[in-house]
Amino acid sequence: MRPLSVYIHIPFCVRKCAYCDFLSFPEDQGPGEAGKLQGRYFDALLAETDAAAEKLKRDSAAAVLVRCVYFGGGTPSLSDPERIREVLTRLEERFAFSEDAEISFECNPGTASCDKLQELRRAGIGRLSIGVQSFDDTELQLLGRIHTASQAVRCFEDARAAGFDNINIDLMAALPGQTRESLLGSVRQAVSLAPEHLSLYSLIIEEGTPFYERYAGEVPDPHFDRRDPDRADTGLSHLPDEITEREMLHAAWKELAAAGYERYEISNFALRGRRCRQNLTCWERGEYLGLGLGAASLLDETRFSNTRDLHRYLEAFRGSVPAEEKTLSGGEQTEPLSRIRENTEHLSAASQMEEFMFLGLRLTEGVREERFAAAFGRSVDEVYGEVLEKHIRDGLLMRADGRIFLTDYGTDISNYVMAKFLL
Numbered sequence: 001m002r003p004l005s006v007y008i009h010i011p012f013c014v015r016k017c018a019y020c021d022f023l024s025f026p027e028d029q030g031p032g033e034a035g036k037l038q039g040r041y042f043d044a045l046l047a048e049t050d051a052a053a054e055k056l057k058r059d060s061a062a063a064v065l066v067r068c069v070y071f072g073g074g075t076p077s078l079s080d081p082e083r084i085r086e087v088l089t090r091l092e093e094r095f096a097f098s099e100d101a102e103i104s105f106e107c108n109p110g111t112a113s114c115d116k117l118q119e120l121r122r123a124g125i126g127r128l129s130i131g132v133q134s135f136d137d138t139e140l141q142l143l144g145r146i147h148t149a150s151q152a153v154r155c156f157e158d159a160r161a162a163g164f165d166n167i168n169i170d171l172m173a174a175l176p177g178q179t180r181e182s183l184l185g186s187v188r189q190a191v192s193l194a195p196e197h198l199s200l201y202s203l204i205i206e207e208g209t210p211f212y213e214r215y216a217g218e219v220p221d222p223h224f225d226r227r228d229p230d231r232a233d234t235g236l237s238h239l240p241d242e243i244t245e246r247e248m249l250h251a252a253w254k255e256l257a258a259a260g261y262e263r264y265e266i267s268n269f270a271l272r273g274r275r276c277r278q279n280l281t282c283w284e285r286g287e288y289l290g291l292g293l294g295a296a297s298l299l300d301e302t303r304f305s306n307t308r309d310l311h312r313y314l315e316a317f318r319g320s321v322p323a324e325e326k327t328l329s330g331g332e333q334t335e336p337l338s339r340i341r342e343n344t345e346h347l348s349a350a351s352q353m354e355e356f357m358f359l360g361l362r363l364t365e366g367v368r369e370e371r372f373a374a375a376f377g378r379s380v381d382e383v384y385g386e387v388l389e390k391h392i393r394d395g396l397l398m399r400a401d402g403r404i405f406l407t408d409y410g411t412d413i414s415n416y417v418m419a420k421f422l423l
């Protein structure tokens, strides 16, 4: 069997957060009447599922086995649970699923009522990822989030009551005005809820976001000097400087480790057996199929993504009907895919090796040397001997038990280390 992860993108949000550069927009800003738009989007998703399944069946020698499904966004919890159920049912009709398939769903605390969470659970969602970001109301307000800290706590408790026994909490570090104590306050609050998984990413000021606009003129690129004292004039409090940011993160990691959470990736923590399968697929270069607007895929060592143009996406599937309702040849059914799939890149052996290294090094346990050799027919030393030697000497990488992994220092400057593995 050919293991596969499926990612489903739901691009709608209540409103845009101040730091967000994800492919998402308030529902009433898309083409067409607000309210009807989601209906059209889900119809297109179902048609894309049919077409993608047909194409995979036609192109694949081995039968596909879905090991996980991940609804990301945007704000999937803004959707009608009935439509989510439809998508899951359609996937199950078109693909074989492993018995223990992990079905994850991103949830914004401002959009998830008790009833909705129960419906989602009944629809087959097994793992909830709650985008909390902070348990400090001032920070939440600054980020432009639509919920308060107490709503986030209530959402978590409602999710437990609805039967979710696998929950992730997303938190953010290096926020404007955030201190070590306020970050630790959020981490402690999260730990007190006892989620199975926790993600802690640092804020990145992305071009094109309101956050970036507020720093315009002072910020030549996203990696600007966070210590610039003039930033107080922008109306935002200071961002922590890089050294403070690292200290804050290390303090948070320590807190999480003491509470029993293992850091298994640079920014992800889990209780035993609760690592996120979808994330692991990406870091281990497993195959995944992205469905929906802008969704990315990796299949047969080819990367491609769907159009980011909502109008084009909806138009491609307009009038599509499920295969069993109308006799369509495989070619006819899969034809809309050629109109939405773009940025196709067949990965060379060199690109595959680069990805193997810089994605694998994100994992705390690092890359396995024997896996590299099995995948590429060459030892990691043959390809990267010089880089490895230098980085080990500089204290950025370690080698033990057939694995190569980042040291704490290497983790602190991981982007620099990984860039060195580009061939």
Ligand code: SF4
Residues within 6 Å of the ligand: 012, 013, 014, 015, 016, 017, 020, 021, 022, 024, 073, 074, 075, 108, 131
């Ligand atoms: S809820 Fe998430 S996807 Fe939507 S605007 Fe905020 S950060 Fe972006």
